[in-house]
Amino acid sequence: MADAPRLNGLASAVSCVGVGKIWNAGSKRAQEALIDIDLEIETGEFVVLLGPSGCGKSTLLYLIAGLEKPTSGVINSLSEPVNGPAPERSLIFQETSLFPWLNVWQNVSFGLSLCGVPTETRKETARQVLERVGLSDAFEKRPDELSGGMRQRVAVARALAMQPKVLLMDEPFAALDVQTRVKMQGFLLDVWDVSKASVLFVTHHIDEAIALADRVVVFTARPGRIKAVVSIDLPRPRDLTSPALLAMRVELTSLLRDEVDRAFAEQESLSVTR
Structure with a gap:
């Protein structure tokens, strides 16, 4: 399900219309990473991208950051086309790279x-x-x-x-232990509340998505499409053991199950052909 525009009187922090990406296009090694991504991120919104490994979540961040160009479609940020990196869009990688x-x-x-x-x-x-x-x-x-x-x-x-007006985060807490990870999630929400930046956050972890997001964008297995957008209109910090959030975990798990199976099947197929 594609995401409908979410207008609040301000220019969207990020707007993706029909965005696709093919790595090594035109060669025998061509791989389609993303297909027809329509996504609007509001000013000040916290959006989490959730999906199986290799589904194009990180690729979308790199496109929005201006580090790569889409094969098809258009990306705008604050009403300006994204043609390359810019100070108003900051990308934080899984590795800190200090x-x-x-x-x-x-x-x-x-x-x-x-x-x-x-x-x-x-x-x-x-x-x-x-x-x-x-x-x-x-x-x-x-x-x-x-x-x-x-x-x-x-x-x-x-x-x-x-x-930055837009903070792009590619699994920034993946290497941390569970306790530190939870602490860092709380820290990030505090920083986000003060900075008023729009956040686009990539994760594989359903609980992390539920703890952080205004909306969770669920991706299909590669090539990545938007399968569903789940809104979480609940105050933070969130009690992940509450009935409402337990039900949301079940919903997101159900949405992801087939996609994870497809991703594993593709990986096994590739390993056999090699």
């Missing part, structure tokens, strides 16, 4: 340095965003002195330093 030779504040302000912002201004911006993510004491530390959760918070701070 520079080990820079300290925390230098990592946080790295994007600003590329824009020619003076050192003192960069330091002050880094100080402000590190305070927002609860890492003021880590200002001069190196990445290898931080825990996994702290490094991920630094990555979020680096994105916030650019004052």
